Amino acid sequence: MSRKRWRSVKEIRIADVARLAGVSTATVSRVLSDPDKVRKKTHDLVMEAVRRSGYIPNSTAQKLRTRRTMNVLVVAPRLTNPVFAEVLRGVDDELTESGYGIIIGNLDNRREREARYVDLALSRQVDGVLLLTGYIPGNGRRSMKEAGLPIVGMCAAIDDRSIPNVVVQDRESARRAVEYLVRLGHRRLGYISGTIGSIIETERYAGFCEGIAEAGLGAADFVRWEGPFVFSTGVAAAEGFLQMKERPTGIFAACDESAIGFIKRVRAERIRVPQDVSVIGFDGIEFADYTEPALTTFRQPLYELGRTGADVLMRMIGGEMRPEDWSIRLEPTLLERGTTGPVLHKDFASLRRSRM
Amino acid sequence: MSRKRWRSVKEIRIADVARLAGVSTATVSRVLSDPDKVRKKTHDLVMEAVRRSGYIPNSTAQKLRTRRTMNVLVVAPRLTNPVFAEVLRGVDDELTESGYGIIIGNLDNRREREARYVDLALSRQVDGVLLLTGYIPGNGRRSMKEAGLPIVGMCAAIDDRSIPNVVVQDRESARRAVEYLVRLGHRRLGYISGTIGSIIETERYAGFCEGIAEAGLGAADFVRWEGPFVFSTGVAAAEGFLQMKERPTGIFAACDESAIGFIKRVRAERIRVPQDVSVIGFDGIEFADYTEPALTTFRQPLYELGRTGADVLMRMIGGEMRPEDWSIRLEPTLLERGTTGPVLHKDFASLRRSRM
DNA sequence: TCGATTTTTGTAATCGATTACATCTTGAGG
DNA sequence: CCTCAAGATGTAATCGATTACAAAAATCGA
Structure with missing residues (x-):
């Protein structure tokens, strides 16, 4: 002892x-x-x-007297998600330059944890809040706002027009992904979702549907598989895919992980990518550069997103918001790589012309 | 305006x-x-x-009066590294249960940042420090200890016997990796390093060398490529590998990322894994499950490491350390998967028997 | 050198809680 | 009904800085 x-x-x-x-x-x-x-x-x-x-x-005494904590709460849905890790890096760099520290609010995909971080913010442990998630529900956000806490959303279209939002164009890019697949000749598509209920998922799915509509397709022309933003969702989707008689030829995955999981699983059944099925991901995680072939995907400007969001928050705390800070949209870039290609034999149209 | x-x-x-x-x-x-x-x-x-x-x-007032901040500083070398993200998850779960919060100290591989976090700790913004890195240099650690701050190291063999250490058996496992390759018949090996100067790298390399010695091999029997713990290190190593006339048949990479980078690059030259070259990684990141074939590697109990380290720190803060908490070693498990196999034609011995 | 002005320093209030100690209640037992 | 211990509550000091205001010192021009 x-x-x-x-x-x-x-x-x-x-x-x-x-x-x-x-x-x-x-x-x-x-x-x-x-x-x-x-x-x-x-x-x-x-x-x-x-x-x-x-x-x-003693910084605690300083904080009490000056009423500034020099800390910011960053609420993220899940730390191990490389997407958030990268955003966090941008946030960290920006905040460090301003002398601010980060208190991490990791929801780990568990909603029960929200309350804890709302309380943390309300008990004035931080000077501002960065929401990388749509999870903190309306009333949590409201009480933080009422308490006069600066908040910046960094999650696609937090449904609250009253807080500044710095986001990546999720919806628009998802639409473009469909457009891209359609241009390659794909007419039967598959959609692998992200975490149901998350705003990111909602946005991306909305964009996907817009793309479907624009291509003159309908609900009968695509199949949707659901699951959280993880590798195994792609694997599960692949299981579904494998059991279909008329399989989609173009798959849009709401995140790179599930795209990779999907590919891994179908490959095991000797289905070739992109010859038999094209797959496009979303996010552009570093890992997607190292699959074989490299994953076609939309790369989000994550680091920049983090820096920008943090910068806007610093402005709010400093009391000098500019109107153009209110809502900022950054654009992902399409990385055309090895997992997508023109429709070959599996497509109806092609079947008519050449068999196998 | x-x-x-x-x-x-x-x-x-x-x-x-x-x-x-x-x-x-x-x-x-x-x-x-x-x-x-x-x-x-x-x-x-x-x-x-x-x-x-x-x-x-107002929690600041509480902190001042009670002299407890209910916060812990977690210093990590780099947030985007999935290894640390996973450890952090364990830490987070454990601390949350005790009502503690996390202030993140992200070095982002830049030593200049150390000072900032030492100051943060010394200004009593936290009740304890968790070092996931060997970076904080001796004098930084010393001043924290002198200030009476509980510290727990979670980095292989921080050279300081005076702070409790919770670690994964890096060295021993690296030794076993060599043993494993040798048992498969490999006699010419390759070592892909991690960040030079980091303790993790030092330990793993030491273990590798131990394994070499135990197998009765010498410095002439392996080649070493250097670089940080990232994908591109493996790619660079592969470039070196490709230019050799007598290539190693078994590669040990100090992290999964570089193993994956290596494989990706040599595959592009039609070199087969594991038929032409076996590759074993280290860490067992989730991603390694999704390469094709799945990477043979040592999986570290990262989440558990995080929880254990945080638990020990809580004990120190609570003033109830048990002697057995002083130094804890967790063991990685070997995941034998698709990237390693017995030596085939490329090996001298095999060449004698069968060509190609 | 003197007075007015500016610069430098000190005194004490303050931030918002916790808690030792004193005081007041309550209730049991005689 | 009274006494006394136990329990409940209040008063005021305290944590360690910052800062408004007052006081003192330095500077300057005449």
């Missing part, structure tokens, strides 16, 4: 430094925060005392 | 609640933290006032 009391070592306070330097605490504070306000000589005296004592201000 | 002052809305204080309920602030405080200490009737009275006013305690 090696019981041992941690903490409670020395703890140097500003008063100690003041005594050591023979000045008042006010002067020490000024030296540290606004050096121009004190005489050079006093400044040096105090700094020497600070150095000698190894004083570091 | 939509300038607008955020924050500064209502701000309900404990005094407001007290007035509303007709009691003192002390009583309100007690109701909220230690309900058994007050009479039922007063309790209800106060709770009603809390509800009506929507009071939420």
Whole structure:
């Protein structure tokens, strides 16, 4: 039982430094925060005392007095998702430059966790909130807003017009994905969803449907498989695919992971990609560069998204929002690579012309 | 110029609640933290006032007074690395259960960032520190320890015997990887490194060398390629590999990413895995399940590592360390999958027997 | 050198909770 | 009904900084 009391070592306070330097605490504070306000000589005296004592201000006391925590809460649906990790990197870089820290709010796809982070925000542990998720429900957001907390949404079309939103054009890009598949000759499509109920999924599916409509196709021309944003969703979709008699020839997956899972599974049954079935993903995770062949996908400007969102939040906190910050949309770029190609023998039209 | 002052809305204080309920602030405080200490009737009275006013305690004030921040700093070398993301998930689950929050210290592989997080810790913004990295240098760690801050290392063999360490058996597993390749008949090996100077790399390479020695091989029997823990390191290694006349037949990569990068590149040159070259990775990231064939690798118990480390830290903070918490080693498991196999034609011995 | 002005420094209030200690209630037992 | 212990509540100090305001010191021009 090696019981041992941690903490409670020395703890140097500003008063100690003041005594050591023979000045008042006010002067020490000024030296540290606004050096121009004190005489050079006093400044040096105090700094020497600070150095000698190894004083570091207690930031909790600072926070209480100044009412600024220099922390931001970042709520993300799931940390291990590389998409969010990359956004977070952008956020981190931007915030660090402004001297802000990140408190992580990881929902890990569990809604019960929302409340915890709403409370955390409301108990003034942070100066602002970055929502990488649509999960925090309306009333949570509302109470944060009522508390005067700056919030920036970074999730496709959070349905709340009253908070600034920095997003990637999910819907429009999903529409373009369909357009792209149709241009390659695909007429029977498949849609692999993301987490049902998530806004990202909703947007992407809406875009998919727009694309279907624009191509003059209808509900009978595509099949939809559901599941969360993970590899195994693609595998499950593949199982469904394999059991169909008239299989789709073009698959749009709402995320790269499921696209990859799908491909892996159908390959095991000797179905070739893209000859037998074309697959397009979404997100452009690094991993998608290393599948064979490399996955065709929409690459989102994730890092930039993170930086931009954080920048807007910093502006809100600083009280200087510009109207053009209110709603920012970034555009993904289509990476045409190896998993998509023109329709071959499996398509009706082609069948008529050439067999196999 | 939509300038607008955020924050500064209502701000309900404990005094407001007290007035509303007709009691003192002390009583309100007690109701909220230690309900058994007050009479039922007063309790209800106060709770009603809390509800009506929507009071939420200012956690900064609480922290100052109680000298507990209920936050932990987690320093990681790089967020986008799925390995750390997974560890972080374990940490998060454990800490959340104890009511602790996470402040993220992302070094993003840049050493300059260390200082920032040491300061953050020393300014008492957190009650403890979890080091997922060996980067924080000795003097940083020392000052944190002197400040009485509980620290737990979660990085292979942080060279500091004075802080508890929860680690995965990197070295031993690397040794076993070599043993495994040798058992398959491989005599010419390749080693793809991780970030030079990182402790993880150092350990894994040491284990690799141990394995080489145990197999009765020497420095002439393997080649080493260097680079950070990323996909492209494997690609670069493959370039080197391709230019050799007598190529290794068994490759150990210090991380799955570089193993995958390697495979992707050599495949492009029609080299078959595992027939022409066996590849074994390290980490067992989820992605490695979805390559074709699935990557042979050592899967680290990352989630468990995170939970355990966080648990030990909680113990330290609570002042109840057990001796067996001091140093914990978790064991990775070998996943024998599709990228390794017995030596075929490329090996000297085999060549003698059968051509091609 | 003096007074007015500016610059520098100090005093003490403040941020919003917790909690030691004092005081007042309550209820049991005589 | 009274006493006394136990329990409930209130008062005020405290955590460690920042900062408004007051006071002191330095600077300047005449």
